[in-house]
Amino acid sequence: MKREEATAVQSGYPGWPGHSWRGPEAPFARRNRHLTDLIVGKLLFIVAVLAILVVFFIIGFLLRDGYQIVLETGIWNFLGGVDWNPAGSPPSFGILPLIVGTILVTALAMAIAVPLSMATAIYIAEIAGPGTKAVVKPAVELLAGIPSVVYGFFGLILLTDWIRILFDRPSGSSWLAGSILLAIMAIPTITSVAEDALSSVPREFREGSLALGATRWQTIRSVIVPGAVSGISAAVILGMGRAIGETMAVLMVTGNAAVIPDPITNVFSPVRTLTGTLGIEMGEVAFGSLHYHALFGVAVVLLAITLAVNGLSRLIIRRMQRTPARSRAPGPLMQAVHGLIPLSLPHRARRRIIHPKTTQKFAFLLISMGVVIVLAALGVILLEIIVKGAGAISLEFLTAPPSDLGRAGGIFPAIVGTLYLVAGALAVALPLGIATAIYLIEYTADTRLTRGIRAAVDLLNGTPSIVFGLFGFAFLVLFLNFGVSLIAGQITLGLMVLPTIIRTTEESLRSIPKSLREGSYALGASKWQTVWRVVLPPALPGIITGAILSIGRAAGETAPIMFTAAVFSSRYLPSSLFEPVMSLPYHLFILTTSVAGADDQKFGTALVLLMMVLSIYLIAILVRHRYNRATVV
Amino acid sequence: MTAVALAGTLMVVLMAAGCLGSQPSGSPASPPQQITATGSTTVLPIAEKAREAFEDLYPSTSVLVSGGGSSVGVRAVGEGTADIGMSSRDLKPEETGMYPGLVTHHIADDAVILIVHPENSIESLTLDQVRGIYNGTYTNWNQVGGPDLDIVVVSRDSASGTREFFAEYVMNKEDFTKNQEEFNSNGGVQQKVSQTPGAIGYVGLGYTDGVKPLKVVVNGDPIEPTLENITSKRYPITRPLYMLTNGEPGGAVKEFLDFIMSEEGQQIVASADYIPVQG
Numbered sequence: 001m002k003r004e005e006a007t008a009v010q011s012g013y014p015g016w017p018g019h020s021w022r023g024p025e026a027p028f029a030r031r032n033r034h035l036t037d038l039i040v041g042k043l044l045f046i047v048a049v050l051a052i053l054v055v056f057f058i059i060g061f062l063l064r065d066g067y068q069i070v071l072e073t074g075i076w077n078f079l080g081g082v083d084w085n086p087a088g089s090p091p092s093f094g095i096l097p098l099i100v101g102t103i104l105v106t107a108l109a110m111a112i113a114v115p116l117s118m119a120t121a122i123y124i125a126e127i128a129g130p131g132t133k134a135v136v137k138p139a140v141e142l143l144a145g146i147p148s149v150v151y152g153f154f155g156l157i158l159l160t161d162w163i164r165i166l167f168d169r170p171s172g173s174s175w176l177a178g179s180i181l182l183a184i185m186a187i188p189t190i191t192s193v194a195e196d197a198l199s200s201v202p203r204e205f206r207e208g209s210l211a212l213g214a215t216r217w218q219t220i221r222s223v224i225v226p227g228a229v230s231g232i233s234a235a236v237i238l239g240m241g242r243a244i245g246e247t248m249a250v251l252m253v254t255g256n257a258a259v260i261p262d263p264i265t266n267v268f269s270p271v272r273t274l275t276g277t278l279g280i281e282m283g284e285v286a287f288g289s290l291h292y293h294a295l296f297g298v299a300v301v302l303l304a305i306t307l308a309v310n311g312l313s314r315l316i317i318r319r320m321q322r323t324p325a326r327s328r329a330p331g332p333l334m335q336a337v338h339g340l341i342p343l344s345l346p347h348r349a350r351r352r353i354i355h356p357k358t359t360q361k362f363a364f365l366l367i368s369m370g371v372v373i374v375l376a377a378l379g380v381i382l383l384e385i386i387v388k389g390a391g392a393i394s395l396e397f398l399t400a401p402p403s404d405l406g407r408a409g410g411i412f413p414a415i416v417g418t419l420y421l422v423a424g425a426l427a428v429a430l431p432l433g434i435a436t437a438i439y440l441i442e443y444t445a446d447t448r449l450t451r452g453i454r455a456a457v458d459l460l461n462g463t464p465s466i467v468f469g470l471f472g473f474a475f476l477v478l479f480l481n482f483g484v485s486l487i488a489g490q491i492t493l494g495l496m497v498l499p500t501i502i503r504t505t506e507e508s509l510r511s512i513p514k515s516l517r518e519g520s521y522a523l524g525a526s527k528w529q530t531v532w533r534v535v536l537p538p539a540l541p542g543i544i545t546g547a548i549l550s551i552g553r554a555a556g557e558t559a560p561i562m563f564t565a566a567v568f569s570s571r572y573l574p575s576s577l578f579e580p581v582m583s584l585p586y587h588l589f590i591l592t593t594s595v596a597g598a599d600d601q602k603f604g605t606a607l608v609l610l611m612m613v614l615s616i617y618l619i620a621i622l623v624r625h626r627y628n629r630a631t632v633v
Numbered sequence: 634m635t636a637v638a639l640a641g642t643l644m645v646v647l648m649a650a651g652c653l654g655s656q657p658s659g660s661p662a663s664p665p666q667q668i669t670a671t672g673s674t675t676v677l678p679i680a681e682k683a684r685e686a687f688e689d690l691y692p693s694t695s696v697l698v699s700g701g702g703s704s705v706g707v708r709a710v711g712e713g714t715a716d717i718g719m720s721s722r723d724l725k726p727e728e729t730g731m732y733p734g735l736v737t738h739h740i741a742d743d744a745v746i747l748i749v750h751p752e753n754s755i756e757s758l759t760l761d762q763v764r765g766i767y768n769g770t771y772t773n774w775n776q777v778g779g780p781d782l783d784i785v786v787v788s789r790d791s792a793s794g795t796r797e798f799f800a801e802y803v804m805n806k807e808d809f810t811k812n813q814e815e816f817n818s819n820g821g822v823q824q825k826v827s828q829t830p831g832a833i834g835y836v837g838l839g840y841t842d843g844v845k846p847l848k849v850v851v852n853g854d855p856i857e858p859t860l861e862n863i864t865s866k867r868y869p870i871t872r873p874l875y876m877l878t879n880g881e882p883g884g885a886v887k888e889f890l891d892f893i894m895s896e897e898g899q900q901i902v903a904s905a906d907y908i909p910v911q912g
Contacts, residue, residue, distance in 0.1 A: 087791040087800055088808045156821065161828050170783040170831045173814050256790070256815035270814055280790035280817035286725040287708040291792065405681050405905075483714050484669065484699065567669075567699040568681060571688065580669070580697055590700055592820060595678070597842060 033526040040528045044439035047432055048453050051502070054495060055456040058463065058471050059303065066296030069093060078297060084258035084272070086281070086291040093294040095301060097258045101271035102244065102305065104175055104261065105254065109182035109243045114236060116183070117190035119370025121235075124191070125198035126220050127364065136371070137195065141548060143188040143378045146385075147556030147585045150606045152249035153592050154381050155181040160253055169268050173255030176267040181253055182243045184377050189549065190239035191374075193504065196542055197231020198224055200511035217360035231507055237313050238461065238503060244275070244306060245464035247559050248589070251276035274302045275464045279559065282466065299467050306462030310455065385606050392604025401571035406591050407598045411605055413570050417486075417581030418555055418612065420574070421565065424490025425497055425554040426547065432494075433501030434543060440502075441509040442531050461499035466559040468496045473563040487577040489565020496560055497550035504549065508542020509535060548616075555613050558585045584609040666694040668885050672706015672719030673794060674818065675837055676874050678905045679741055680719060683893050686901060690892070694885045703794045710877050711735060716886045718877035722794035738876045740893050742908035743837050744863045745799055745870040748823065748844040750830045755779035757848035757855040760869070763803055766833060769810030774831065786813040787825050787834035793817070798872045799835055838863070839906035863908055871908065 070078055073093055081094015124137050155177060164172030201224050209219040225232070255270025256277075262269065277298055285292045400410035436453070444450050472492030482488045512535050520530040566586035574581050584605055591602045670680050677700045684696040701709075703720040710718030711732030721743065724735060747763060749755060755774060758766075765771045766784055774782045788809060789796035800806060816822045822834040827843035834844075838858070848855035851869055862868040882890055892898050899909035 083811075085791070085808060085811075087797065089806050156824055157828070160825075164829065171785040171814065171829055173825070251817060252821060257812050259811050270812070272815070280815060281792035282702075285702075285704050285792040286727050287704055287711075288727045288731055289725060292704075403685055405678050477714055478712055484671070484709070562701055563705060567697045568677060569684075570695065570697055572695050579667070580699065590674070590677070592818075595820070 033529070037527045041439075041443050044435050044443055047435040048439040050432065051436055051453055051460065051498070052456040054498075055459050057475065058460075058467065059300075061471055061474055062296055062299050062303065062467070065293060066298075066300045067293075069290065069293040069297040072290060072293070078294075079301070082260065084277070086285075086294060091290065093290070093297075095274070095277075095294075095298060097260045098272055098274045098277055098298065099301065099305070100260050100264075101175075101254070101258075102273040102275070102302070104264075105178045105182065105250065105271060105273055106240065106243050108175065108179035108267070109186060110236070110240055112179060112183035113186045113190060113239060113243070116370045116374050117187050117194060117235070117239065118232070119367040120187070120191045120374050121194035121198055121232075122220060122225075123367050123371045124195045126216070126224065127367065136375075137192070140188050140374070140378075141192045141545070143382075146381065146552075147558070147588065147606070147609055148185065148246060148249045149556075149558055149585055149589050149592060150385060150609075151181055151185055151381070152252035153602075153606075154384060155249060155253040158380075158384070163268075167268060171255065171270070173253055173270050174268045175254065175261060175271045178250050178254035178271065178273070179267075181249050182246055184381070185246060185249060186239035186243045187374055187378075189242050190235045192545060192549065193235035193238055193507070194228070194232045196504075196507065196545060197228040197235065200231070200508075201227040202513075215356045215360045217363045218356060221363075230510075233313060234503055234507055237310065237458065238500070240309060240313075241306070241458075241461040241499075244302070244309070244462055247275040247279035247464055247466045251279045256280060274298050274305075275466065278302075278464065278466050282470070299464075299470070302464060302467070303459065303462075307455075307459055310458040310462060314455075314458075382610075385603060385610060388599070388603035389605075389607030392600040393607065397601075397604055398608070402569045402587075402601075405595045405598070406569065406587065406601050407595065411582075411584065411587060411601075411608060413573055414582040414584045414587045414605070415608065415612065416573055417566075418584045418609070420486055420581060421489050421493055421561065421583055422551055422554045422616075424486065425493035426550065428491055428494025429498045429501050429550060430547060433498050433546070434505050436498075437502050437505035437509060438531060438536075441506055442527070442535065457499045457502050460495070461503065463496075464559075465496055465557050468492050469560040469563050471495075472560060477564055483578060484564060484567075484580045485578045486565055486574055486581050489561040489581070489583075490577075492560045492564050493554045493557065496557065497554050500550050500553065501543075501546045504546025505539070505543045508539040508545075511542065512539055551616050552613050555609065555616075556585050558589045561586060562589075584612070666885050667697060668694065668717065668889055669697045669699075669709075669715040670717035670719060670876070670889075671699045671701060671709045671715040672877075673703040673721040673874070674700040675721040675743060675794065676706075676719035676740075676876070678839070679874070679893070679902055679907060680717075680876075682901045682905050683889070683898055686897065687889055687892050691885070691888065694888070696889060702792070704792070707732070707735070707877065710879050713879065716878070716882075717889070720794065720875045720877060721872070722797055723873075723875075724877075732879065734880045736878050736881060738878070738890055738894075739873050739910055740876050740890075741874045741899075741902045741910055742863075742871050743874055744858055744868060744908065745795060745802075745835050745872065746838060746841065746858045747833065747835050747847040747849065748826050748841060749833050749847060750826060750828075751843070751845045752830055753779060753782070753845065755847065757850050759850040760803055763849075764805070764807065767804060767809055767813070768807050769812070782831045785829050785832040786810055787822050787829075787832050788813045788815050789822065789835070790815050790817045795819070795835070795837065799870075802870060802872075837906075838908075860903075860908075873910075874907065 078093055078095060080096055081092060082096050083092040083094045084097060085092045120140060124133055128136060159181060160172035160177050162172070163169065163174060163177055205223050205227055206219055209223045250273055254272065254276060256272045257270040258272045259269065261271060278295055282295055285295060397410040399412050401413050402411060403409035440450055440453060469492065472488055476482050476488040476491055477484055516534055517530055520534040561583055565580055566583050567580045568590050570582050588602060588605045588609065591598045591605060677698060680698045684698055687696060688694065703722050706718035706720050707724065707728050709715035724737065729735065747758065753774065755778065758777060762771070762777045766777065767786060767788070771777055772784055774780050774784055814825065816825060819836040819840045822836050823840040823842070823844055826832040826834040846858050848857050849869055856862050856868050858868050863871060876890060878886060894911060899911050902909045
């Protein structure tokens with residue numbers, strides 16, 4: 001066998017290894033480099049295909065447990081049934097209200113989040129001075145790190161109550177509450193990725209446009225935003241992924257009644273989402289029962305919706321990229337509007353109606369209002385956590401194990417456990433994610449395979465965290481027999497943040513000008529040398545942004561570790577990878593839902609979690625800052 | 634190149650923070666013997682409080698407690714990923730079929746209490762009235778002797794052991810109204826009811842802060858859900874809580890279960906707001 005391999009290598013690369021030592025030194029080095037290139041290329045390929053494998057694994061596992069419900073009830077009764085009543089006699093498993101609920105909540109959330117995020121991103125990238133930018137940008141990114149349990153608790157206590165009082169309703173748990181909360185949660189993700197895309201539009205574009213006499217607003221609207229459209233779409237898809245997949249916060253505020261709003265535009269109606277159903281019913285459902293299979297069916301439908309959304313947005317992006325912004329004809333709606341203006345204002349028919357400067361003032365005013373709304377919403381939540389949490393913080397709280405169900409003592413084991421989990425998740429996801437992105441951008445053209453890999457990555461991104469949790473439980477905990485353990489949680493979280501890292505790395509690699517690579521090749525560098533020494537260093541800020549978003553997400557997620565890694569409390573630290581750990585979000589989840597009278601500890605835990613993400617984040621900002629200063633030529 | 638080095642430094646810092654974190658004397662690494670208990674969040678407080686006392690008594694053993702729900706508990710102990718499963722409901726036929734070796738240990742009782750907003754003037758309901766509210770027959774408090782106020786029905790998720798018990802005992806298996814709001818925890822229901830004037834919910838014994846517990850009328854007699862009335866079974870809505878083992882327990886698991894059933898253990902049950910089954 002060994003000999004065969006050796007022969008194959010020899011025949012595939014004549015002159016190696018038998019001849020090279022005889023040749024001059026330069027060709028030897030070149031051949032060696034070619035070999036490195038080849039091996040690295042193959043390795044990257046294998047890693048990239050792993051993403052597809054993971055998706056197939058997850059889908060296969062969901063289908064295995066989910067197909068039985070369709071056998072039992074029939075596909076149309078399952079998808080089109082309007083009754084979700086698993087505990088009834090006889091039980092009924094119609095998920096139409098859940099599908100409608102998911103679509104409605106996500107759609108309204110995106111309708112709120114996208115304009116606000118775009119306003120914030122444009123403000124940071126184009127309008128704010130360097131001082132303001134240095135504050136607003138990290139502030140918004142940091143907010144991605146607030147754990148969803150905290151958002152949910154804020155929503156349950158304050159938001160639903162405000163809606164109830166403001167609109168004079170019997171109950172504030174509603175579609176509207178869910179959408180507002182999801183919008184607030186998606187804003188940091190969309191803003192920070194969209195801002196990266198806007199900032200990476202080459203400076204010449206801006207200067208050219210301004211030199212032609214366009215106002216700043218015209219430049220932003222007609223040059224910069226169209227130029228960044230691919231990155232902006234990526235941002236929206238990432239944000240939508242977070243919105244569709246969000247479980248813990250949504251189920252605390254939507255009321256979870258499995259009804260279709262009547263009329264369909266009634267935003268005050270309680271609704272129930274697919275994720276919410278998984279989140280509240282999965283923990284207690286009997287293993288192997290019809291209800292259990294129905295929930296896996298729900299997960300499959302959820303994945304299918306994610307796939308449809310991704311496919312649709314991909315189609316839109318491709319169409320947008322095909323038509324350059326300048327040559328795009330005004331749509332029929334705009335034509336109609338333009339046609340109407342002279343009619344309604346006949347005496348001004350031939351004159352330019354609004355001066356561009358006036359438009360700019362108006363646009364900037366709107367953008368500033370958007371930024372203020374975002375900062376105010378996030379400020380309220382932050383203030384709530386800090387004010388209520390500060391009272392609980394003490395040396396004992398930070399260094400002692402909990403006692404009396406977390407009502408006394410501290411959270412030291414949870415702090416350490418969370419650090420272990422996040423570090424492990426990054427150790428899994430960073431190498432895999434960066435390698436996949438390098439393969440996709442640097443090593444292949446747009447083939448069917450890369451499209452497949454990208455689709456798989458998008459699908460992973462949209463996979464709800466609770467599904468990762470179930471997958472981790474079935475595959476890592478049971479099948480590989482890791483037990484409920486640190487390593488099972490690390491791998492599960494790593495897989496969960498993998499798509500974020502791949503997408504952001506891809507985006508920043510793509511923004512590196514082609515001329516840099518060509519220059520490197522012209523100097524005789526190999527592919528791998530080019531990637532490692534020329535392309536990766538300037539792409540680093542983008543990669544770090546992805547890592548930061550991932551840390552925030554991994555540190556704050558409850559659902560993936562609930563079944564794979566977490567224990568409620570322990571006075572000991574784990575001494576091996578195969579022991580379970582405490583973690584801050586899980587601790588917070590239990591304190592919030594199952595322990596009465598631990599208000600101080602609850603907000604204290606949330607504050608510590610936030611501070612931890614903040615300090616990891618500060619390190620990253622310092623790195624990025626130093627790097628930026630070093631390379632500005 | 635500097636950038637890559639910096640990224641490397643970042644990674645190393647993270648790993649150092651995560652993996653090499655020094656262990657202060659207050660939190661030593663785990664002792665040799667470990668028991669894991671997982672499952673119902675209703676039973677979790679008992680296991681957790683018992684753990685603290687047990688670890689003081691038996692320093693060579695650590696007990697690792699986690700939640701996730703009754704089904705997670707049944708599955709975990711059945712599959713062998715946990716030594717003890719915790720459940721707030723009886724085993725289902727599917728479960729006894731799949732894991733025939735499971736042994737149930739009745740460790741405590743829990744009462745289900747009806748709660749309303751503190752400003753609601755209603756004091757007591759009959760079980761028929763409660764059923765009427767939860768199946769959608771009554772939609773305004775004035776239909777059951779309360780103020781003129783829309784009823785907001787708050788319930789638990791359909792997989793919850795508490796709801797299942799409620800459905801059997803109070804609802805006689807009738808369907809719940811479709812418009813009820815569902816929460817996945819006692820804490821969620823309590824929070825919702827405490828801030829919604831028209832709401833009614835049902836929770837375990839410990840969750841009555843900020844809400845008003847209702848008396849339940851039995852044979853024309855309103856019974857308050859006090860510890861005394863619940864222990865004597867005069868208050869009608871109580872249910873058993875279990876710990877499960879795969880086969881008869883032995884070693885440290887048996888020591889832990891025996892500890893819970895001991896006088897001290899049952900005092901812990903009472904201090905966690907549950908009803909002791911012995912003593």
